[in-house]
Amino acid sequence: MPESIPFESTPLYPSLAGFQANAQFDLPFWRPAPGTSVSEIAILTNGFLEGVESTEKKRNQVRQRYDLIAEELVKQGFAAVFLPLPFHFERGNDITAEGRFAPLERLRESGSYLYFGGYDQAVADIKKLVAEIWTQPKRFGLEALKRIHLVGYSLGGAAALGASASLGDKLASVTALCSTWGIAKIKPEVIERAFGAKYRFGKAEWKDAMEQLEVHKESFDPVFR
DSSP states (O other), X not given: OOEEEEEEOOOSSGGGTTXXXXXXXXXXXXXXXXXXXXXXXEEEEOOTTTTOOSSHHXXXXXXXXXXXXXXXXXXXXXXXXXXXXTTSGGGGTTOOSTTOOHHHHHHHHOTTHHIIIIIHHHHHHHHHHHHHHHHOXXXXXXXXXXXXXXXXXXXXXXXHHHHHHHHGGGXXXXXXXXXXXXXXXXXXXXXXXXXXXXXXXXXXXXXXXXXXXXXXXXXXXXXXX
16 A cells, blocks of 8 residues: 655646645655665656546546556565646545536636646646655655656646656656647547546537637647647
């Protein structure tokens, strides 16, 4: 079972500041057995709409992918820490009603949350976590920090790439899984099939999100754009 490390995200935009669970939460953390000298750590980030389930049991079932990756890293002598996207997993507890999912509630309010409350905030969170690991390595189970690695899936992988653009030699490697994406090219029918029945997020909602993103496009960083 992973340990927990408190983390505080600094909201980039006023519209994100009102969600306490999104800003203050625990990071699952794995380390090798006591007495093992550890000098490398991997930061894991998830994909869009993973871990938005309404119960802790369901969220934990979805997180098994990252548990397994972390456990394998520990076997190889690494520490690992899981940083969820904004409004995902425990960061989505601002909305608790059954069948209502925080990331989609944010997108229904404003499609630009895919950027402001997703990618852009995730990039900032990754950079903040990297800085904390470098300045407080023992807090993360590291005797002498040598290398930090990023491992991101889908939107989390894109955020890892975006963060790495300005982190330079603070990172040893970046692995983006299934993150070759072009969201503006995704057909509304595909969204309808994937998310319509379960999440009630279909063609109309996707169209609204894309139109709102287009309005803000010139302000986005080059990786997202």
